Amino acid sequence: MPKDQANEEITYLESLLSKSNLPQDLRMTIERMINRVKRVTQLSGFSQEYEHVRKFVEWVTQIPWGVYTKDNLDLENAKKVLDEGHYGLDSVKERILEYLSVMRLKQLKGEEIPRAPIFLFVGLQGIGKTTMAKSIAKALNRQFTRISVGALGSVTELRGVPKTEPDAEPGQIIKALINTKQMNPVILLDELDKASGAEGKRADIMAALLEILDPEQNYAFRDHYIDYPVDLSKVLFICTANTLGTISTALLDRLEVIRFYSYTDEEKIVIGRNYILPKVLKRAGLDPSQIEFSQDVWQIIVRPLGYDAGVRQLERNIESILRKAAKLIVTGKSQKIVITPENVRNFIQESGVI
Structure with missing residues (x-):
């Protein structure tokens, strides 16, 4: 690397450091790292250490140190x-x-303000656990991000890979702070019960989650890559699970379990008509005036193949109907569609729903 280019790279690192709000002792550590690289490049024009230092500085300076949003605690708004x-x-x-x-x-x-409890939403798929977490974040005026615990292959994905390893990088928790650009987001730990099926790996993940979620420990969470205490005490963690059987007792002891129960058919009809239909109409490019659902057709749409606890299948049914209706309107075969118990099967038969 030419010396001019090396100097430009050093200047780049110094500018990242000067613009950041790092804790003073961490700033001093990084300054020493940059100065060491600078000395080597001045002598030889190249330092093998540069790439590792650059990567580390870029990650550390992206963490939103000291950035917090003010909570909106207006109950009427919530x-x-x-x-x-x-x-x-x-x-x-x-x-x-x-x-x-x-x-x-x-x-x-x-x-x-006391630390918020760590909620564990428990219930079957499709009954609103994830969307409820998003609504809490919106009500509080906090950013929201999701980590799928069920997709974690090892504990390093949570806690990071040390700088000495070839594939070194921060874990999902630090990345969540970086992505939300604040130190007090709402982080959803999704599918807690589906952590790695291998007993040993699951135990490691549960142990890491215990440190992340425990208020007595998470004020000084240490990611293996960053290797510096990061305060997670202001983060609002929300967990979800379908069952409690595979979650460790020690972890459950620190969670506030809130159970989500299945929707009744009557509730699903209201949800389908007042919540899902307007959203899907917009996605399908249809005006409400172009399609009409008779009152007695909703029972068929809600339960085409028997009982379903959530509303995901209901949304798929409505999407299927609106796609078929859109085709009829675009091809000029109809200007307005009326869905009735007599013709509803014509609209969702092709998708295999009925």
């Missing part, structure tokens, strides 16, 4: 956001509003 995103689930919403009330009281008294 209730509005939760109701807009979900029909029913009243017991779940009530529990969440209770916790927000405690935080609001502390805020009004000028006292330190």
